[in-house]
Amino acid sequence: MMFAAAMAGVLAAMALTLVRALLGPTVFDRVLALNTFGTVTVLAIAVLGFLMGRPQFLDIALLYALINFVGTIAILKYLQYGDLGASGDSGKSPDAGEGGR
Amino acid sequence: MITATNLALLAFLAVLAWAIARIRNLFVVTMLAGIYSLLTATVFVLLDAVDVAFTEAAVGAGITTVLFLSALLLTDREAKPRKNRLASLGPMVLVVLLGAALVYTTLDPRMPHYGDAKAPAHGRLAPEFLADTVKQVGADKPTATHIPNVVTTTLASYRGFDTLGEVVVIFTAGVGVLILLGGNATRRRRRNPAPREESSGAGSSGKGAGA
Secondary structure (H helix, E strand, O other), X not given: OHHHHHHHHXXXXXXXHHHHHHHOOOHHHHHHHHHHHHHHHXXXXXXXXXXXXXXXXHHHHHHHHHHHHHXXXXXXXXXXXXXXOOXXXXXXXXXXXXXXX | OHHHHHHHHHHHXXXXXXXXXXXXXXXXXXXXXXXXXHHXXXXXXXXXXXXXXXXXXXXXXXXXXXXXXXXXHHOOOEOOOOOOHHHHHHHHXXXXXXXXXXXXXXXXXXXXXXXXXXXHHHHOHHHHHHHHHHHHHOOOOOOOOOOOOHHHHHHHHHOXXXXXXXXXXXXXXXXXXXXXXXXXXXXHHHHOOOOOOOOHHHHHHHHHHHO
């Protein structure tokens, strides 16, 4: 019962994040929505593991957390430098402003 | 609760697919495709296909998003506006028909249902593999593999050569991608020889190779 309630909460959070990703006026709203959705997915898989009586699924939740982190870093790097291979201190000015929509 | 979760996730997927088809900003579409991938992976976990969910998360949400972003660097951020709406009607009808056919196959009484233990796929080889794996895992046997996972035993032992071939294919693809990307970076550095602390060594070595 408790896990069912937790799952309902996670699904509600998913719906809200989805609304932000679909409506989000700026790119950063959507990037944040993607990152948050990854976190909520981690939670959903953890809760699902307990809901289905197989808590071993927690490993997958850990992997998702790692992937989510790397993906967000790649997207933000693209926004900041316009180049995925740029080193952090290349001194190029951020060009996210003009293409921010 | 599982059914309700399934329905909610599938509804989210439908909404996302509709939005991806409608939105013309490619950056936004890339974000939404990443979310779509995560949702699909959750559905796979619900269907007990954990290994597929692993792959979907790593490839769909991780690599594909990065690849889409690299492609966006070379193209425009906005897709061209649709010329006429009737042109997309044909593919729409085709996709709806195909989807209806797939749904029909799940409803046909002659087809095995989801999770049916008597399905033909579960009748012949699976019981033998399950029994053999249990036999081999016994700790007192000299040939014990100590692998309590049937999937791992099948992948690494029963069809080990097949897996080796797959690994060779993936390795070749990875090397090819690295060569393509690395060649591009060298060309860019040669065209733009501004001295940078990090890449000056690599740039000079590239120049030496070219001379």
